[in-house]
Amino acid sequence: MKDQGEKLWHVSNIFRIPGQEKLAAKLCAATGLDEVFFTNSGAESIECALKTARKFHWANGQPERIEIIGFEGAFHGRTYAAIYAAGNPSYTEGFGPALPGYTTLPFGDMAALEEAITDQTCAVLIEPVQGEGGARSLPEANLIRLRQLCTEKGALLILDEIQCGLGRTGKLFAYEWAAGVTPDILCIAKALGDGFPVGACLATAEAGRGMVVGSHGSTYGGNPLAMAVGLASVEELVKPELMAHVREIAGYFTQQFEGLKARFPDVVEDIRGKGLLIGLKLKTPNREFMQHARDERLLIAGGGDNCVRLLPPLNLTLAEASEAVGKLEAACDRARAKAKAAA
Secondary structure (H helix, E strand, O other), X not given: OHHHHOOOOOOOOOOXXXXXXXHHHHHHHHHOOOEEEEEOOHHHHHHHHHHHHHHHHHHXXXXXXXXXXEEOOOOOOOOXXXXXXXXXXXXXXXXXXXXXXXXXXXXXXHHHHHHHOOOOEXXXXXXXXXXXXXXXXXXXXXXXXXXXXXXXXXXXXXXXXXXXXXXXXXXXXXXXHOOOOOOOEEXXXXXXXXXXXXXXXXXXXXXXXXXXXXXXXXXXXXXHHHHHHHHHHHHHHOOHHHHHHHHHHHHHHHHHHHHHHXXXXXXXXXXXXXXXXXXXXXXXXXXXXXXXXXXXXXXXXXXXXXXXXXXXXXXXXXXXXXXXXXXXXXXXXXXXXXXXXXX
């Protein structure tokens, strides 16, 4: 960022930006997808994906095919389309009439999905591992079946890997755990910029066929500074040794957290997630537990279904992981003591 910051920060997308071409090539090589549109955030990537899906069917002579299927507990961003794609009432309340063309199903309910998806469905939008929804991981068999259903019905499969992608689960993308699954459209952000605002929407050439010049655009998306950061990030994330390290640390955490669950059955109900997107479903209020952890000088995130989430750096050392486990154990002690005092 320092090197690029001493050069060109921004230029209009009417010009060729070499960093876009280099980063797009790396992302396409890593995913098998064909085209990339660069954005400034995950929510913008979702917006691009939704427009791409509907424009695909419009280009195929089915403009009425607009229905997007999403899932309870999802979080896709806070733009107008993104909140209705997730369907969470706490995010949609007070913002006027609902956008048409969105259906929300229970996460993981394959029977409901089999019934809901038809030859009139535009696309299915899902996080392979939910973040804000409580670190719920879609079983690999379900993701494989979802891919089959979309193919059979001619609907597009949009995967939101804004939080669970780019190495978080121990593979570069979470969908890679499900054999043979490739999305039609893929949304990424967050780790793509390692703290710098950059996102991307990737698609197959077929899925993107309706998005011609003028269909979509961005003033700052794909700017030279963002592309320099994205390139540096992806060059690290694609290293096999980093993914092996993530899987090693994730395995350690899983073992240790199962031990916590056994020692504190009155505090920890379940262990969720995948890789280093870890969720602890609690029996005590999650916001109180977050404070207990903070009192131990450990910062953790909240989540749906009374969960807390741990999303440590992918290069976390084993010693640091051990320290975090110790702090969580102390937080469990605090939660147990508070519950006994209240009783």
